[in-house]
Amino acid sequence: MxxxxxxxxxxxxxxxxxxxxxxxxxxxxxxxxIEAPVQIVIAASPFAVMMATPCDLEDFAYGFALSEGIAGRIEDIRGVEIERAEDGWRIAIALTGEKLQAHLSRKRAMSGR
Structure with missing residues (x-):
């Protein structure tokens, strides 16, 4: 579903x-x-796992990328793919070339909330 x-x-x-x-x-x-684990993947690398309701996961992906500074604007996101995972959902976020390079060069500094 x-x-x-x-x-x-x-x-x-x-x-x-x-x-x-x-x-x-x-x-x-x-x-x-009802919540399920949602794994966020950027450039084929796992980035974060969040708990979320399974409704509006595409909007969730855009909001997450923008609020975490992964993307500066919607146009920095080439696409979002959502698929069912074993115990939840997997969201793959594709970035434009410039934002992808910036993302890959930065060190992860996100702590669990």
Whole structure:
């Protein structure tokens, strides 16, 4: 199933709870986000693994590349390929020649958040 067709959340039954009174009130449903590991690959090299909902992974890839300074503008990204991985998703980001060279020459300085 393509990522945009997968559910980003699932409805689960819940009840309100009070530490003083225990379970109170009528049953209700709440939306719980569904997340999966998303591996981001640039120039055939793994760059990061993030947890994300499987919806809008292409937008996620563009936003990640721009916010992390991998690309300075959308035109620096030649394309994005998304594929299902064993336990999640894999996003391959293709950069233009100039941005690719800049990316390959920089040292990784990203820490886990």
């Amino acid at each position: 393509p990522p945009n067709e997968e559910a980003g959340s699932v409805e689960v039954e819940a009840r309100s709870f009070s530490y003083h009174a225990g379970v109170v009130g009528p049953p209700l449903t709440r939306a719980i986000a």
